Amino acid sequence: MNQDIFQTMASLSEEIKGTVITSAEQLEAFRIRFVGSKNIIKGLFGEIKNVPNERKKEFGLVLNALKEEAESKFEQDKDQLESTSDNTQNHGLDLTAPVYYDSIGSRHPVSIVMNRIIRIFERIGFTVAEEREIETDWYNFTAMNTPEDHPARDMQDTFYLKDSTADLLRTHTSSVQARIMTTQKPPIRIIAPGRVYRNETISSRSHCQFHQVEGLYIDKKVSFADMKQTLLYFAREMYGPQTEIRLRPSYFPFTEPSAEMDVYWGLKNEDDYRITKGTGWLEILGCGMVDPNVLSNCGIDPEEYTGFAFGMGIERQAMLQYKVTDIRQFFENDIRFLKQFSGAL
Ligand code: PHE
Numbered sequence: 001m002n003q004d005i006f007q008t009m010a011s012l013s014e015e016i017k018g019t020v021i022t023s024a025e026q027l028e029a030f031r032i033r034f035v036g037s038k039n040i041i042k043g044l045f046g047e048i049k050n051v052p053n054e055r056k057k058e059f060g061l062v063l064n065a066l067k068e069e070a071e072s073k074f075e076q077d078k079d080q081l082e083s084t085s086d087n088t089q090n091h092g093l094d095l096t097a098p099v100y101y102d103s104i105g106s107r108h109p110v111s112i113v114m115n116r117i118i119r120i121f122e123r124i125g126f127t128v129a130e131e132r133e134i135e136t137d138w139y140n141f142t143a144m145n146t147p148e149d150h151p152a153r154d155m156q157d158t159f160y161l162k163d164s165t166a167d168l169l170r171t172h173t174s175s176v177q178a179r180i181m182t183t184q185k186p187p188i189r190i191i192a193p194g195r196v197y198r199n200e201t202i203s204s205r206s207h208c209q210f211h212q213v214e215g216l217y218i219d220k221k222v223s224f225a226d227m228k229q230t231l232l233y234f235a236r237e238m239y240g241p242q243t244e245i246r247l248r249p250s251y252f253p254f255t256e257p258s259a260e261m262d263v264y265w266g267l268k269n270e271d272d273y274r275i276t277k278g279t280g281w282l283e284i285l286g287c288g289m290v291d292p293n294v295l296s297n298c299g300i301d302p303e304e305y306t307g308f309a310f311g312m313g314i315e316r317q318a319m320l321q322y323k324v325t326d327i328r329q330f331f332e333n334d335i336r337f338l339k340q341f342s343g344a345l
Helices: 002-018 024-035 040-050 053-084 109-122 137-142 151-155 174-181 224-239 270-275 292-297 315-322 335-341
Strands: 188-197 209-219 245-252 255-264 281-290 306-313
Touching (some): 002 040, 002 053, 024 040, 024 053, 109 188, 109 209, 109 224, 109 315, 109 335, 137 174, 174 188, 174 292, 174 306, 209 224, 224 245, 224 281, 245 281, 255 306, 281 292
Antiparallel strands (some): 188 209, 209 306, 245 255, 255 281, 281 306
8 A cells, every 4th residue: 555655646746747738728738627616636645554664754745846836737727828829718818808998199270171172172072182292482372473573473482491302381272273274284283282381480370381272274265254153063062052152353473364253152250250350251262264374384275275264272161160269279289179170071
């Protein structure tokens, strides 16, 4: 009996050493056999009564060593399995932890209004053209019938750059007109959204950067009436089907004749008086028939083709739509402000 029990312990020790554990199932089988509440080693403790007195101490030492061996192998293999194996249930993650909902970003109000404008024009066959913000003098001014000594250059305070290939930050998206006309053949029907820059004092009403949408339509026999109808369609899509517009004569170097378009906003409350300066009319955009000089500057025959162009600021329309009273809010990226537009497209 003595021999047997010592032999049993020796062979269990061999078994423990020889057990290879690579899965949760194997680990569990090992646990049940060697460390669980009804494990085989535990059962051997009762055998002490059959061990002769002079070997009882030895028996106790060997059995305790066996117990420790089993326990430490179990712990070690368990750690090993958890850190390397895909078979553990939770991959080392706490799957019972509460879910953390990260908030989804929202579109910038300027983008929302810009996209609305683009979609309105896309429905009548305009396609989007995007061009550079860092421009040469030629595309921003000269091609647009505004040569160097032209007084109209003072209309837009320009940020000039010290670079031989690029001269300035574009002051208007009209530079895209020249970019497109020099590279595409009529018929041309484009809408050009983008950021523009002017060296202006920053206040609640004006900023040194803002956004415009430019439109350009060139084909044979395009008339002022076509322009008026296109802009009326736009105004009614944008501001409601009953919206009235008016065209006031104006001046731009690159259009002749030129006009500014107002929409009738109404005088229902005090705000309306303030926004429209008591007239009820709101200026939305500048427009006109493309000046023949611009066409020939860009390689299009003004005898064969005519066209109209228009340009509008986005921020002011976004301010009207969302009742934002300070233009600077569009550029501060204050999350509390931007969050209010979540869900809009
Ligand atoms: N570029 C002009 C501006 O920034 C707007 C405009 C565009 C006017 C096209 C006429 C035609 O004020």
